[in-house]
Amino acid sequence: MSLVFKALSDPTRRKVLQLLQRGPMTAGELADHFDVAKPTMSAHFAVLVNAELIQAEKNGRSITYRLRMSVLEEALLGFASAFGLQVSREQDAPSEPNTQGS
Amino acid sequence: MSQTHETRVQVRNGLVVATLFIAFSAIITFVVTEQELRLRLFGISMGIMVAYYGNAVSKNLTPLARLRCDPITEQALRRFSAWSLTLAGLAYVIVYLAFPPDEAVMIATGLLGFAVLLVVGRTVWTKMTRKMTRE
Numbered sequence: 746m747s748l749v750f751k752a753l754s755d756p757t758r759r760k761v762l763q764l765l766q767r768g769p770m771t772a773g774e775l776a777d778h779f780d781v782a783k784p785t786m787s788a789h790f791a792v793l794v795n796a797e798l799i800q801a802e803k804n805g806r807s808i809t810y811r812l813r814m815s816v817l818e819e820a821l822l823g824f825a826s827a828f829g830l831q832v833s834r835e836q837d838a839p840s841e842p843n844t845q846g847s
Numbered sequence: 848m849s850q851t852h853e854t855r856v857q858v859r860n861g862l863v864v865a866t867l868f869i870a871f872s873a874i875i876t877f878v879v880t881e882q883e884l885r886l887r888l889f890g891i892s893m894g895i896m897v898a899y900y901g902n903a904v905s906k907n908l909t910p911l912a913r914l915r916c917d918p919i920t921e922q923a924l925r926r927f928s929a930w931s932l933t934l935a936g937l938a939y940v941i942v943y944l945a946f947p948p949d950e951a952v953m954i955a956t957g958l959l960g961f962a963v964l965l966v967v968g969r970t971v972w973t974k975m976t977r978k979m980t981r982e
Contacts, residue, residue, distance in 0.1 A: 766926075767919070768918060768919030768922055768923075769918045769919070769922070797906075811918065811922065812922060812926075813905075813906055814905060814906060815902045815903060815905055815906040815929070816901065816902040816905060816929050816930055816933040817902050818906070819905070819926075819930075
């Protein structure tokens with residue numbers, strides 16, 4: 746559960762989850778919504794995958810992310826977004842997320 | 848976490864939760880003597896069970912997304928079902944806490960049935976809308 750709270754504490758990651766609520770998106774499509782470097786986005790995706798809030802699937806050269814949240818986790822997301830919860834940024838080690846072959 | 852390990856964890860957790868529900872039902876049956884309290888506790892445990900499994904639907908049914916269907920529609924339906932069942936389960940619990948058991952049975956069952964009808968209705972509507980779009 747602490748992984749979930751850590752994942753939801755960052756506004757960028759919350760926005761990623763809100764975008765994925767519309768439907769699965771590739772890493773590139775998600776990154777286009779943010780003005781951050783690709784390694785930084787990869788780190789955010791890795792945190793979300795480790796918290797089991799999203800699922801990554803490799804499709805050829807691209808990675809598609811889809812939402813994997815329970816109702817409780819979505820409610821926590823709404824709560825965190827509504828109250829603008831944020832903790833001081835930690836140094837998330839950039840690493841490639843675990844991907845599952847389609 | 849590998850797929851096999853994840854599956855084992857899910858099965859184990861499911862068995863643990865099912866065992867807890869059965870144990871709780873057994874305790875209510877054999878330990879609680881007062882009829883009204885027994886009915887309330889059964890109703891509350893049923894509501895918690897519906898809410899628990901409804902909460903898990905959205906997270907654990909994601910492998911269905913790999914079937915050949917539109918992933919956006921599938922996700923929307925899965926989330927709608929999960930929210931409907933979870934809220935219905937919670938409402939079930941509240942009704943059994945707030946109303947006399949005789950009234951609680953009808954109200955709670957009505958709420959749960961309404962939630963199921965909503966899910967079925969939304970699924971049928973989505974299918975009809977997609978059929979019309981294709982024609």
